[in-house]
Amino acid sequence: MSVGNPQFTLLKAARLVDGNGGPVAEQPAVLLEGDTIKQIGTRETVQSPEGASVLEIDYGDATILPGLVDCHVHLIGIGDGRAGDELVTLPDEVLTVQAAQNVRKHLYSGVTTVRDCGAKNRTTFLLREAVEMGIVPSPRLILAGRPIAIIGGHLSYFGTTATGSTECRAAVRQLIKEGADFIKVTATGGSTRTSHPTRPSFNVDEFSAITDEAHKFGKHVCAHCTSSGGMENALEAGIDTMIHGVHKDHDGSDSYRSDISDRIAEQGVFVNPTLGQGLARILQLEDDPGRALETEDVNVMRAGIEGRMDHVARMRDAGVVMVAGSDSAWSNYPMGDFQTEIEAHVMAGMSNMEAIVSATRDSAMSCRVDDVVGTLEVGKHADILVVDGDPTRDIADLRKVSDVFLAGSKVDRHNLV
Numbered sequence: 001m002s003v004g005n006p007q008f009t010l011l012k013a014a015r016l017v018d019g020n021g022g023p024v025a026e027q028p029a030v031l032l033e034g035d036t037i038k039q040i041g042t043r044e045t046v047q048s049p050e051g052a053s054v055l056e057i058d059y060g061d062a063t064i065l066p067g068l069v070d071c072h073v074h075l076i077g078i079g080d081g082r083a084g085d086e087l088v089t090l091p092d093e094v095l096t097v098q099a100a101q102n103v104r105k106h107l108y109s110g111v112t113t114v115r116d117c118g119a120k121n122r123t124t125f126l127l128r129e130a131v132e133m134g135i136v137p138s139p140r141l142i143l144a145g146r147p148i149a150i151i152g153g154h155l156s157y158f159g160t161t162a163t164g165s166t167e168c169r170a171a172v173r174q175l176i177k178e179g180a181d182f183i184k185v186t187a188t189g190g191s192t193r194t195s196h197p198t199r200p201s202f203n204v205d206e207f208s209a210i211t212d213e214a215h216k217f218g219k220h221v222c223a224h225c226t227s228s229g230g231m232e233n234a235l236e237a238g239i240d241t242m243i244h245g246v247h248k249d250h251d252g253s254d255s256y257r258s259d260i261s262d263r264i265a266e267q268g269v270f271v272n273p274t275l276g277q278g279l280a281r282i283l284q285l286e287d288d289p290g291r292a293l294e295t296e297d298v299n300v301m302r303a304g305i306e307g308r309m310d311h312v313a314r315m316r317d318a319g320v321v322m323v324a325g326s327d328s329a330w331s332n333y334p335m336g337d338f339q340t341e342i343e344a345h346v347m348a349g350m351s352n353m354e355a356i357v358s359a360t361r362d363s364a365m366s367c368r369v370d371d372v373v374g375t376l377e378v379g380k381h382a383d384i385l386v387v388d389g390d391p392t393r394d395i396a397d398l399r400k401v402s403d404v405f406l407a408g409s410k411v412d413r414h415n416l417v
């Protein structure tokens with residue numbers, strides 16, 4: 001997975017984006033020592049020590065950025081359109097192998113940290129064992145294991161349901177025992193057939209038991225919310241990241257609630273709006289118009305995503321911090337294409353630089369790993385993406401991946417073993 005084993009690595013390019021949103025640095029150089037960023041400066045100021053073994057790479061007209069942080073993935077997903085209800089019927093062994101393929105694809109595309117927001121049984125914990133043994137190349141893994149759901153609720157088929165605050169506390173303890181880095185809760189129904197997408201799932205006393213127990217052990221809580229009622233319960237319970245964050249009434253009508261947005265901002269809750277999922281599907285259908293006519297109406301989907309983007313813009317105006325998370329490989333959105341989610345943030349009104357920050361520093365903050373990754377700063381882990389061109393001018397340049405470094409090691413992106 002890594003090439004050679006030099007003590008130092010010296011990277012040079014035309015520009016550097018550090019992930020903090022400040023001005024682009026011109027003619028930068030970055031020196032890595034082992035797995036850590038040792039120096040950041042210009043080509044003139046940064047030098048490797050005399051006589052040391054150095055891998056020096058000059059990327060020319062390229063941009064050095066922090067490795068991307070995708071704060072919302074489902075590693076066992078296939079991305080071929082099958083529903084979760086069908087996906088879950090596959091054996092755990094098959095799902096674990098699929099996850100191994102997905103992490104590699106995401107890493108090769110420039111993502112160096114992923115937060116998995118829900119998998120079946122122990123599949124993602126098993127994947128981590130293989131990654132730690134060096135069997136599978138992978139971004140850093142932040143894992144929930146199984147989401148906590150109500151009986152019949154969204155993602156309940158993954159294996160953990162709870163009723164009443166005692167069972168909710170027990171579910172958190174069990175997941176932490178198995179290795180969960182954070183807790184995922186489904187605060188409303190969703191695509192799961194037995195669930196109710198616009199209705200809240202857990203009552204506030206149950207939900208608060210989950211967040212209280214998780215926080216007690218220093219773990220954060222992410223909640224899937226596809227209605228306003230679910231968002232209100234999640235906020236009452238003190239969650240940390242809201243996923244989807246859809247303003248919708250119980251009857252399914254779209255109705256923007258400024259009081260909820262104000263409260264999200266006030267409580268400092270991150271929102272991952274998952275706009276890329278819909279955009280990726282629209283782009284697929286437009287590439288294949290025959291299939292579009294048969295099954296889905298692209299115009300209806302476009303109107304839907306435009307409505308969501310309008311709500312996202314209003315939430316940002318209220319001070320809500322939006323973080324990029326693809327939700328791949330759920331439904332039709334395969335892994336290795338986090339860039340579509342970032343492009344969707346630009347379509348929703350962010351500048352290119354703001355969208356990059358949402359996929360690096362802010363995403364890392366929501367995952368509670370910003371002390372080690374998410375920005376390029378001396379002393380942090382050397383998780384680095386190099387792309388040709390300048391994504392602050394053309395966001396599509398984020399797709400022109402030249403190299404990926406994980407903890408200072410250059411990833412061999414052609415190694416398919």
Ligand SMILES: [Zn+2]
Pocket residue numbers: 072073074117327330
């Ligand atoms: Zn999800």
